[in-house]
Amino acid sequence: MLTFIFYAFVIIVLIQLSYYVFVFGKFAFAKKQKSTPKRIPISVIVCAKNEAENVVRFIPLLAEQDYPDYEIILIDDASSDETLEIFENFEKQYSNVRLVRVQNNEAFWGNKKYALTLGIKAAKKEYLIFTDADCFPASKDWIKEMSSQFTMHKTIVLGYGAYEKINKSFLNKIIRFETMLTAVQYFSWAKAGKPYMGIGRNLAYKKEEFYNVNGFIEHMKIRSGDDDLFINQIATKRNTTFNFSPESFTYSMPKTTFKAWFTQKRRHVSTAKHYKSFDKTQLALFYISQLLFFLFAIVLLSFLYQWIIVLCIIGFRYLFSWITLGFSAGKLKEKDVMYWFPIIEIVLIFTQLNVFITNLFSKPVYWK
Incomplete structure (x- = not known):
């Protein structure tokens, strides 16, 4: 029995190395991207539901972007707080801000996809850039950087949505590592010609x-997936x-309690079961190989x-894995999380297992 486990262990490690070297290595060791500034008209789309505190802070940062031709579409999805009033003030203050008011619709109650569709x-512009109401751009060149990767044929640009660093918080390191690893996966598969999410x-x-x-x-009845399911369908x-220049990043505040983060992960994981077969298989194989x-x-x-021999393997x-993820973390400005890599990896693997089991018995909560 132990002999069988040993050889199975060797096979599992070979599968892991295949991912880290031949897939994730495509991003980890990719050359610095060339940025070709363009002047294509851009619509920045932000959908908000009860985000008054965040939009007051972050929408002005979008309005201060250094870009010659863009508008900001602010979508208020039937908020019950002051979000709509704040958006109305922004529309008066900035000439390039336009407001979309969404009323509750019985057929699409609480469905963010319905609100985004209206937005x-x-x-009015042909090229769209999306961000969330609780996010802010890393620089005034965010629009310039994201739009620079559009070409005649490249009509989808995947970006990196990072989380802010909170000093001495181990949960923060876990969240940022998990976010970085997810980005490494979807950037790498996009580089390999198999994009599957954004x-x-x-x-x-x-x-x-x-x-x-x-x-x-095609997936309107699925409450989540306005980003990853849509990209899985069309990419x-x-x-x-994709764009991994630091100026193209967005940042948002991470969850500060394990319970809140766990709830968030339940929503994210529940969407993946609707991916294409190849994408579900490669994601499942990577996770199972980690666990085993x-x-x-x-x-x-x-x-x-x-x-x-086992210790050597x-x-x-x-x-x-440390080399590949280390180079990737350098590109995404997350080097500090790599010091905790072995511990964080174990925590994530068993948290993911807990998420899968929990989702089998109850449905996660979606759009507010």
Whole structure:
């Protein structure tokens, strides 16, 4: 039995190395991107529901972008706080701000996709950049950087939505590592010609991509996925690229309690089951290989079975994963989380398992 586990352990490590070297390495060791400034008209779209505190702080930062031709579409999704009043003041204050008021609709109650659809239809520009109401751009060149990657054929640009650093918070390090790893995955697969997701905190695409598939109609009944499900549906090797320049990042405040973050992860994970078969398979294989790596290593070391070889294999695996993720973390300005990599990885693996099990017995809460 232990012999079987040992050989299974070797196979698992080879699968892990294949991911880290041949897939994630495509992003980790990618050359610095060339930024070609463009003057294409841009509509920045922000959908908010009860985000009064955040929009007061962050919308002015969007209005101060250094870009010659852009508008800001502010969507109030039937907020019950002061969000609508604040948006109305911004519309009076800034000439390039336009407001979309969304009334509760019985057929689409609480569905962010319905609100976004109204905002996209209201946009006057052909190229759209999306961010969330609780996000802010890393620089005044955010629009310039994201739009610089558009070409005649590249009509989808995936961006990085980072979380702010909170000193001495281990939960913050976990959240930022998980966010970085997710970005490494979707950037790497996009680089490999198999794009599968993007994040609504920082995403851009041409409006025709939306209309070509009748918007969110294919998954309108799924409460989440206005970003990743939509990109999973429309993204191809031909039309998709990404931007990892620091000026193109957006930032938002992370959750400050494990319970809040766990609830957020439940929503994110529940969407992945609707991905294309290949994407679900590659994501599942990576996660299962992570889980089995630790379980098999514990069993083999507990019985001291070929323990010197097992330790060498473990060290070999960590060497390659640390190098690959270290270079990736450098690109995404998250180097500090790598010092805690082994511990954070274990926490994430078993948190993910808890999320899967919890989602089997109850549905996660979606748009506010």
